[in-house]
Amino acid sequence: MPLNIIIFGQLTDITGSSLSLDNISDTDNLVRELNKRYPALAGKKYVVAVDKQVVTTNTVLTNNDTVALLPPFSGG
């Protein structure tokens, strides 16, 4: 079963609004895989949220996790 990733804001210009990736074990692994598939992402500023919490250290992922890529917020 693949890992589903939802994407927001300016990042959707590169990846679209959702992705499915196989064999992703943790968030570091996810970022490496994303940079390989979408070289334009490598230069972009964003954080990874797992189950609606921003993660700041490498975090193990399971297929049940809701993973999201969040570029800088610009609401209001």
Added chain:
Amino acid sequence: MPLNIIIFGQLTDITGSSLSLDNISDTDNLVRELNKRYPALAGKKYVVAVDKQVVTTNTVLTNNDTVALLPPFSGG
């Protein structure tokens, strides 16, 4: 020609909303005369405004001046 004085707020309970006094030369004189006529005023907190400006030192008055007694403000 007497000096006309307008009164506001809680001071009107003592003096009504306007007064006319004769032979008032300056604001110190005014306050003394008011305290004589309205002893209840002596204990009250208020400032004197001459031509819409609060005066903080003794100020000469003429009959053309607009003199007002202003207790602490409570707008808003």
Added chain:
Amino acid sequence: MKERKLKNIFVHGPVAASFIADSIQKHSIKTEIGGHSIFLGQVRADTIDGKKVASIEYTAYEEMALEKMHAIREGMFAKYDLICMHVYHSLGIVRAGEISLFVFTSSVHRKAAINACEETVERLKAELPVWGKELFEDETWQWKKNN
């Protein structure tokens, strides 16, 4: 700096919500505005010695208040990068739950509007010759004190 003329701020009775809405709506044509800050003073049904405030009756030394408000307004436009500023204060009876003060500032970036609104509220409470008389439900009353 353009010169601003003496504006009336006094309205008889409460400031209606629909009046506030109209004021907001009028600013939609000023498309350089990015933020509005609004303060509304509402009459509280305070209980004092077991008696409840039913309304406040406001009086003012209007001519002096308008001059003071003009000076406050000039000071705000000099200090902050404001696009608009509007102030309305009630005179006469305003019942508990109704609005007696409406301060409305607008600017390109939010900070100017927010700071000017707050400072204007503080200054006008301290500087405008306006008095409130708290009328209790039993028809007795006392003069309001600002804190």
Added chain:
Amino acid sequence: MKERKLKNIFVHGPVAASFIADSIQKHSIKTEIGGHSIFLGQVRADTIDGKKVASIEYTAYEEMALEKMHAIREGMFAKYDLICMHVYHSLGIVRAGEISLFVFTSSVHRKAAINACEETVERLKAELPVWGKELFEDETWQWKKNN
């Protein structure tokens, strides 16, 4: 402290002035309130490289934004002596001159409402996963950056 449930803050399209008026009016029954503070974010017709912003299209990670907003709200009620707090943010298209953010706080004494309103605006701009896309009059666009 009473528990507050997750409230929706998102509205589709602009926040109408009449909606703001209704919100204000509803508070007239809360006669313990003495002051309301309101912040309104309005979409600016900024000119960037000679092109004028016609509207902003807002998107959000809604589930996460509502959780974050809940945490901000709980923080404000813990920190300030608030009676009410309401927040509304637009999703979808909001044209220049229209309102995209409405923050509304109320308290017995004005300071709590004023401080909580300002802090809430700062926090939600920094913490809510919401994005604006500035749509120019010529139908090109760019992603909004908050300052």
